[in-house]
Structure formats: C-alpha cells, structure tokens
Amino acid sequence: MPTHSMPYGSWPSRWSAANAAAASRDFAGLQAGLGGLVWLEYRPEDGRCRLWLWRDGTTRCLTPARHSVRSRIYEYGGGAFCIVDDGVAWVDESDQQVYRTRLAEAPVAEALTAQARRRYGDLHHAPAWNAVLAVEESHAAKGVAHRLVALSLHDGARRVLAEGADFYAAPKLSADGRRLSWIEWERPELPWTATRLCLAEVAADGRLGEPVTLAGGEGGEALQQPCFAADGSLWCLTDRAGWWQPWREQGGRLRAVERTDERAERRGDDGAALSAAVMEWSEPRPLAAADHAPAPWQQGAVSYLPLADGGLLLARQEEGWGFLIERDAAGRERYLAAEFSRFRQLAADADCFYCIAASPARLPAVLAIERAGGTPRVLAGGEAPLAEAELSRPQSLRFATGEGESAQAFFYPPRNAACPEPGHGRPPLVVFVHGGPTSACYPVFDPRIQFWTQRGFAVADLNYRGSSGFGRACRLRLAGEWGRIDVEDACALVHDLGEAGLVDPARAFVRGASAGGYTALCALAFRELFRGGASLYGVSDPASLRRVTHKFEADYLDWLIGDPQRDAERYRQRTPLLHAGEIGAPVIFFQGGLDAVVVPRQTEAMVAALRAHGVPVEYRLYPDERHGFCRAAHLADALEREWRFYRRLLD
Numbered sequence: 201m202p203t204h205s206m207p208y209g210s211w212p213s214r215w216s217a218a219n220a221a222a223a224s225r226d227f228a229g230l231q232a233g234l235g236g237l238v239w240l241e242y243r244p245e246d247g248r249c250r251l252w253l254w255r256d257g258t259t260r261c262l263t264p265a266r267h268s269v270r271s272r273i274y275e276y277g278g279g280a281f282c283i284v285d286d287g288v289a290w291v292d293e294s295d296q297q298v299y300r301t302r303l304a305e306a307p308v309a310e311a312l313t314a315q316a317r318r319r320y321g322d323l324h325h326a327p328a329w330n331a332v333l334a335v336e337e338s339h340a341a342k343g344v345a346h347r348l349v350a351l352s353l354h355d356g357a358r359r360v361l362a363e364g365a366d367f368y369a370a371p372k373l374s375a376d377g378r379r380l381s382w383i384e385w386e387r388p389e390l391p392w393t394a395t396r397l398c399l400a401e402v403a404a405d406g407r408l409g410e411p412v413t414l415a416g417g418e419g420g421e422a423l424q425q426p427c428f429a430a431d432g433s434l435w436c437l438t439d440r441a442g443w444w445q446p447w448r449e450q451g452g453r454l455r456a457v458e459r460t461d462e463r464a465e466r467r468g469d470d471g472a473a474l475s476a477a478v479m480e481w482s483e484p485r486p487l488a489a490a491d492h493a494p495a496p497w498q499q500g501a502v503s504y505l506p507l508a509d510g511g512l513l514l515a516r517q518e519e520g521w522g523f524l525i526e527r528d529a530a531g532r533e534r535y536l537a538a539e540f541s542r543f544r545q546l547a548a549d550a551d552c553f554y555c556i557a558a559s560p561a562r563l564p565a566v567l568a569i570e571r572a573g574g575t576p577r578v579l580a581g582g583e584a585p586l587a588e589a590e591l592s593r594p595q596s597l598r599f600a601t602g603e604g605e606s607a608q609a610f611f612y613p614p615r616n617a618a619c620p621e622p623g624h625g626r627p628p629l630v631v632f633v634h635g636g637p638t639s640a641c642y643p644v645f646d647p648r649i650q651f652w653t654q655r656g657f658a659v660a661d662l663n664y665r666g667s668s669g670f671g672r673a674c675r676l677r678l679a680g681e682w683g684r685i686d687v688e689d690a691c692a693l694v695h696d697l698g699e700a701g702l703v704d705p706a707r708a709f710v711r712g713a714s715a716g717g718y719t720a721l722c723a724l725a726f727r728e729l730f731r732g733g734a735s736l737y738g739v740s741d742p743a744s745l746r747r748v749t750h751k752f753e754a755d756y757l758d759w760l761i762g763d764p765q766r767d768a769e770r771y772r773q774r775t776p777l778l779h780a781g782e783i784g785a786p787v788i789f790f791q792g793g794l795d796a797v798v799v800p801r802q803t804e805a806m807v808a809a810l811r812a813h814g815v816p817v818e819y820r821l822y823p824d825e826r827h828g829f830c831r832a833a834h835l836a837d838a839l840e841r842e843w844r845f846y847r848r849l850l851d
Contacts, residue, residue, distance in 0.1 A: 208627040208656035209850045211619045215586065215654045217843070220647035221835035223585050226564050227556045229500055230545035233283035234303060237547070237554055237579065238262070239566055240269055240281060247830035251281055251288055253303070254566075254579050264307040268293040271321030271499070273337045273346075274367075274752040275797060275827070279322035279500025282332060284353055289332045291320050298323070298334065298351060312356045322369055322499035328377025329406075330354055333361070335368050335499065344751040348382055362398070362411065367391070367752070369499055374428040378402050381414075381426045381434055388755030392495040392638055392668065392675055397423045397436050414449075415440075422672070424496050429506035437493050437504065439672040444493045446504045446512060486531075491517045495638045495668035495675065505546045513553055515543040517669040519596060520608055521643055524555060524569075536569050537576040542642045558644035560593050561586075585647070589617040592653035594643035594661070599696040605665060607689040610643050611697065612652075612659040619656065628850060629703040631690055631730075632661045633712030633719045637678060637760070640667045651839055657846075658703045664689035664719075682760035683742075683774035686719045691727050707731055709846050712738060714798065714827065721776035721806070724783045732849045734842050736790045737798045737827055740806035741777040748799060780809035786816035788845045790838045792825030818845060 206212075221244055228240040228249065236255030243250070248268035253260045263269055270293040271277035281290035287302040289312060296319035298312040312332065313320065322335040331350040338345050347363035348371045362368060365384040369391065372381050380402060385395040396416040401409040415438060416423050424444070426436040434449045492514055493503040505513040510529030515522060522542040526534045537543075540557040547554040553569040557576075565582030569575070592615035601607050614627045630652050634641045641661040649659045663670070664686040666678030677685065690710060698705030710733045712720040717738015724733050739745050743764050746757040762770050772778055787810060791803040800821065807819045820841060822834045829835050 206619050206621075206656070207624060207850075208614060209847055211614070211616045211654065211656040213616055213618070213651075213654035215590070215647075215650060217651060217836040217840040218832070219585070220651045220839055221832040223563055223645075223647035224832070224835060225581065227566055227581060228545070229279065229281055230502075230547050230554060230556055230566065231281075231283045232547040232549045232554055234287070237566070237568070238281070238283055238288060239545075239556070239580070241580070242830075244830065244832035244835060247832075249280070249293070251290060251301075252580070259580065262288055262301050262303075262307055263290075264301065264309045267299075267309060271319065272296055273319050273321035273335050273499065275750050276497050276752070277321055278498030279324070279335075282323040282325045284325050284332065285327070285330075289323055289325070289351075289353070291323065296320060298332065300353070312351050312353070313358065315358075322371070324371055324373075326350065326373040326377070328373060328375065331359075333371040333373060335371070346751075361408065362400075369395075369496070370424065370426055372426055372428060373402075374432055374434075375430075376432065379428070379434070380408065381428070383423060383426060388758060390638070390756060390759065391424065392422050393759070394418070394421065395423050397426055397438075399434070424493060425501060425503065427506065430508040433506075435504075435506050439491075442673065443487075443489055443671050444491045445487045446492060446506075446514070448506075488516060488518070489671070491669050491671060494640060495636070497636070497639065501544070502546050503544065505548055507548065513546050513548060515546060515555070519598070520610065520640070520663055520669060521596070524553075524557070526553070526571075526574075534574065536574050537567060540565075540567070540576075542644050558642070560643055560645055561588070561591055562645055564644075585645075586650060587617070590650075590654065591615060592650060592659075596643065597696075599693060601665070601692040602685060602688045607665050607692070608663045608667075608670070609693050610641065610661040610663075611702065612649055612661070613702065614653050614656045614658055616654050616656065626701065626704040627656055627658045628707035628731075628846075629658045629660060629694065629697060629705070629709065630846070631693060631708065631710045632659060633664070633686070633690060633710065633716035634662070634667070635712065635714035635716045636668075637664075637666055637682060637686060637715040637719070638668055638675060639715075640669045648839060651843070655843065658697070660693055660697060660703075662690055662693055679759055680762055682715075683718065683722045687723045687726060690719060690723050691729050694729060705729070707850060709733055709849075711842065712736070714738060717798075718742070718776070721783075721787070722774060724785050724787060725776045725779040726782070728784070730785055732786045732788075732846060734788045734790070734845070735803070735806075736829075736838065737792055737795050737803065738789075739798055739802070741775055741802055743771050743775065744777075744802055745798065750796060753797070777806050777809055780806065780815070781813045783810060783813070783815055786818075786845070786849060788818040788820075788842055790820050790829075790841075791822070792827060792829060793821055793823035794825060795827045797827040 230239045250263040271280040271291040299309040317339045319337040320334045324333045348361040350359045369383040397414045400411040421440045503515040512527040514525040524536045524543045540559040542558040544556040566580040592612040594610035697703045710720045710730045713736035717735035720733045810817045
C-alpha cells in the first residue's frame with residue numbers, strides 16, 4: 201500500500217469488516233475441575249457457544265454436535281454450565297433445558313429437565329446433594345415467575361428451594377450441605393440498586409429451615425456473588441461502603457429480628473412477618489476504594505475468590521482499567537498479568553490461578569497464572585491480530601461535564617502504518633456509547649474500534665455518569681436522568697477533544713447499541729452537534745418499551761426516567777420518536793428480527809418518522825438475530841454499511 205497522506209476517514213486497510221467480525225470470538229464461564237479447566241467459547245462464524253475441556257495440555261470439545269450452550273434467563277443469561285462429578289451440566293440454547301454430558305463417552309446430551317415454557321441458568325454444582333442448583337424462569341399466561349430449584353443428578357428430580365421473590369441469583373450450598381445461600385430482590389429494584397443476601401439452614405433430613413435475610417433489603421445496599429470459602433465461612437460482595445468489595449461473616453453470629461414481609465403486604469395478608477437476621481460482617485482489612493465487580497447483567501459472574509490460605513484473588517476496576525490482584529491474609533497485594541486490562545471468571549487450583557482476560561492489544565484469552573511465580577500462560581485465544589504499528593491503544597481521559605462533575609472515556613487516535621502522514625486537518629470522531637445503560641466500556645482490544653481507527657477516524661469510548669465500575673454513587677447517578685446527563689457527557693466529550701486539538705468536532709458521529717442507541721438518538725434530536733449517527737437495536741420510544749419489555753427490566757424505565765403517568769412530560773421530552781422532526785442529521789439503523797428487548801416495530805416506527813420528515817435514513821433488518829448480533833456475516837455487514845454511511849457524510 202502507498203505510504204502518503206490521505207484524507208481522514210478513507211484510509212485503505214487490510215483490517216476488513218470481515219476481519220473485525222471474525223475477531224469477535226469470546227469466552228464466558230470458566231471453572232477448574234475434571235483434572236483441568238472447562239470454559240465456554242463463542243465463535244462468530246456460526247454464532248454458537250461450545251464447552252471445551254483443557255487437560256494435560258490438550259483441549260477437547262464437550263458440546264454434542266448441533267448444540268449451542270447459552271442461557272436466556274432474564275433475557276441476558278449467564279451461568280450456562282457447571283462442572284459436575286463426571287462431566288458437565290449445561291443449558292441448551294434452543295430449548296433452554298438443562299443437559300448433562302459425561303466425560304467417559306463421546307459428547308451426548310442427556311436431558312436433566314424437560315419443562316415446557318421454562319428456562320434455566322446460573323447453574324451451580326452442589327456435591328453434598330449430588331444436584332445442580334439453578335435459577336428457573338417459567339413463562340405462563342399469568343406472567344413470568346422465578347424460583348430456585350435443585351435438579352438431581354441421579355434421576356433428574358426437581359426440588360423447589362425458594363420461590364415468592366421476584367428475582368433470584370447465585371444459589372450456593374456449603375461443602376457440608378448444611379447451609380444454602382442466595383441473592384434475591386423485588387421489583388422495582390434492580391440487581392445493582394438493592395438486593396438481599398439470604399440463608400437457609402439444612403436439617404439432617406434435608407429439609408430447609410426458614411430463610412433469613414443476612415444483609416440488604418433496605419434499599420441502600422446491592423449484594424452479589426455469595427460463596428462459601430474452604431473454611432465454611434460465607435462471603436459476599438456488597439457496596440455498603442460505596443464500592444463492591446468482598447466482606448465475610450464474622451463468626452457466623454446472627455441476631456434475629458422481626459420485620460414486615462413486603463411480599464405479604466402486597467398480597468394483602470394481615471400481620472404476616474418474616475424471620476430475618478442481621479449478620480456481623482467484617483471487611484478483610486481495608487480494601488482499595490474501587491469496585492471489584494461489574495453490574496450483574498448476566499448471572500454466574502466470579503470476580504473475586506476466597507483462597508484456602510485466607511487470602512483473596514480479586515478483579516479490581518480503577519478508572520475503567522482492570523487489575524488482577526492476589527491479596528494474602530495479611531493484606532499484602534501482588535498484581536498479576538500486568539499486560540492485561542480486564543479480568544473475568546476467576547478460578548484456582550493448587551498450582552494456578554485462571555481467568556478470562558483481555559488487553560488493549562490481544563483478543564480475549566483464557567489464562568493460567570502460576571501461583572508460585574506469577575507467570576501467565578495463554579491456554580486459548582489471546583491472538584494479536586494487528587502489529588503494534590497498526591494498533592491504536594486506548595488513552596484514558598477524564599473531562600469536565602455538567603453540574604461541576606466529570607466523566608471518563610478512552611480515546612483512540614487514528615492509526616495505520618500505510619498512512620503515516622496525517623490526513624488534512626484533524627480527524628473525524630466516532631463516539632461509542634455503551635449499552636445498559638448501567639454498564640461500562642473497557643480499555644481492551646475491540647475489533648470494531650480498530651476498524652475505524654485503521655480508516656482514519658478517531659474513536660472515543662464513553663463511560664458517562666451512571667456507568668458501572670466507578671462506585672455506587674456514580675452507578676446510581678442515572679436515576680431519573682437518562683436521556684439527559686448521558687447526552688450531556690457525550691457532547692462534553694466532543695468539545696473536550698476538540699479543544700485539545702485531537703479531533704474535528706464539526707465532523708463527529710455518535711453511535712450505540714440498545715441503551716447506547718437511545719443516547720445516540722437523543723443526542724441527534726436534542727443537540728445540534730453530530731453530523732450523523734447509528735442506532736443498533738436502540739430504544740427510540742421508552743414509554744413503548746416499558747409496555748412490552750421483559751420482567752427483568754420492567755421497572756428499569758421508571759428508575760431511569762420516571763413514572764410514565766406522573767412524569768409524562770419528562771417522557772415526552774426524552775422520546776426521540778416524538779422529536780423526529782428535530783433531527784437534521786442522517787441516521788443508520790440496524791435491528792434483529794427476533795429481538796425481544798427492543799422489538800423491530802419500535803425501530804421501524806422511528807425509521808418511518810424520520811423519513812416522513814425528510815431525514816436521510818438507512819435501515820437494515822437481520823431476521824434471525826436477537827438483541828445483540830451473533831453471526832459474523834451480520835456483524836461484518838453492519839460495520840461495513842456504517843462506515844460507508846459516515847464516509848459519504850464526510851464528502
């Protein structure tokens with residue numbers, strides 16, 4: 201390729217949209233056992249997820265042919281498999297039932313459940329019961345219900361462990377089989393606003409005692425990821441100190457109290473009371489003021505691990521960057537795998553720590569880290585698709601925004617060895633807005649971002665106020681403010697980069713998926729700043745979304761914007777569909793035909809409204825995609841179309 205100055209946005213590159221789509225391979229759940237390590241791998245070429253066993257230096261696929269492993273509980277899934285004594289138990293993507301595969305034979309799907317209109321996820325092995333614990337989601341004419349169940353590995357018998365709460369997560373049984381713990385929460389709360397940690401004692405005959413609430417339940421604390429350590433003590437992440445940090449029970453001492461049962465109140469029962477408890481917790485020596493987990497959109501996360509020697513393995517987030525830390529019983533910390541910047545799904549055995557890791561230069565990897573020396577080894581993934589001369593690395597920045605506050609972002613300058621000379625003027629900018637909206641972006645290799653920087657665009661990946669990973673106060677900042685402060689932060693970011701001379705603010709674009717698509721559409725409707733934008737299965741009518749959305753997010757819009765009756769004017773002011781006539785910039789839309797979160801008719805109504813006002817619009821429907829595209833051909837097609845759309849707007 202020639203090495204000379206070329207206009208920004210049109211640089212030639214071998215990093216094609218197909219390359220970027222193929223590089224979206226990823227890993228999920230990771231567990232140590234069966235003499236090795238088991239993980240779940242997503243491959244974009246066919247959109248399927250498969251289980252792999254690594255043992256003695258070789259890998260073996262455990263997923264039977266034509267199957268894919270993925271849970272859809274709460275629509276976003278998670279916890280789709282667990283190791284059991286002689287193999288794995290897993291959730292099939294097509295029917296959402298639990299199957300078992302034994303190691304002693306070629307992969308065969310042995311059904312553990314056959315429950316019509318039910319889904320399963322958040323699987324955990326309970327060796328003391330020879331069972332799999334799971335969250336069960338049932339769909340019936342009267343609505344969607346959730347409960348905790350145990351599925352016998354002997355005969356598949358199903359036992360209900362807990363029901364009556366609106367949502368459940370993370371069922372865990374102690375090694376001796378005497379204590380069962382879990383997380384639950386009620387509408388209108390969300391798993392990152394207020395949850396309860398519950399415990400039930402198990403009698404000698406297997407019967408469960410009355411559950412007690414150990415922590416949470418008062419609206420000021422969100423708990424997640426309970427687990428029992430090797431010594432039998434119960435641990436849990438809590439944000440009671442402002443950050444998600446691991447705390448442990450102090451001697452198991454409980455003080456019984458009485459409180460009104462909120463569920464009984466809603467049913468109209470008179471005088472009902474629920475046994476509750478207050479547990480004495482201790483923070484294991486002062487921890488850094490930082491989150492040690494992301495918002496639990498998906499189930500089955502493991503972002504900290506109590507170790508047998510009294511220490512901890514921690515995935516910590518600071519200013520968007522991830523760190524893996526071994527903390528000994530005395531509080532001394534050792535940082536591990538320093539070249540990586542995000543860590544998920546921690547596991548350990550006698551010799552190694554394991555995790556799924558990502559870095560600014562590599563694809564996601566399964567790592568084994570030697571406990572004695574701390575040396576990391578890549579077991580799967582971890583390829584470096586671009587040479588250093590081609591790679592745009594993230595630059596963290598914090599910038600001033602409204603109300604005297606600040607927000608954080610990662611900036612990626614244009615980078616392409618074939619175009620070492622800067623283009624004319626300053627580069628155009630693409631602002632990436634993450635979904636959720638209670639989620640975050642991370643400084644890791646994103647093949648889509650590199651697609652843009654290879655072509656002479658700068659990219660800014662935004663963590664607006666309300667993103668997770670920055671403490672409870674920041675996470676809750678979006679309450680009643682969605683569609684306002686996120687838009688304000690996106691615009692402030694463009695101005696900040698423009699004033700620094702890093703981009704041309706007159707040639708800025710905004711794009712986002714799901715909730716990020718909503719922010720992009722609001723920015724186009726309510727601010728005259730962006731030259732164009734893209735919405736990938738984005739929200740355009742929040743009130744309409746509220747009427748049809750699934751149970752997990754049924755009250756989310758009330759939290760994000762307000763009550764649709766009491767705050768009707770606020771909804772009207774923040775609904776892009778009602779302000780289509782105020783959008784002057786062209787927009788491109790991408791939508792999945794099977795999307796159950798943002799249904800196609802919502803996007804199509806927005807497209808029609810813009811066309812009616814004469815706004816240039818492109819629309820692409822992928823009939824067999826859901827909320828979040830999986831197939832490589834569709835990922836590549838969407839990326840290529842979006843780039844060509846923006847490039848025309850630069851001419």
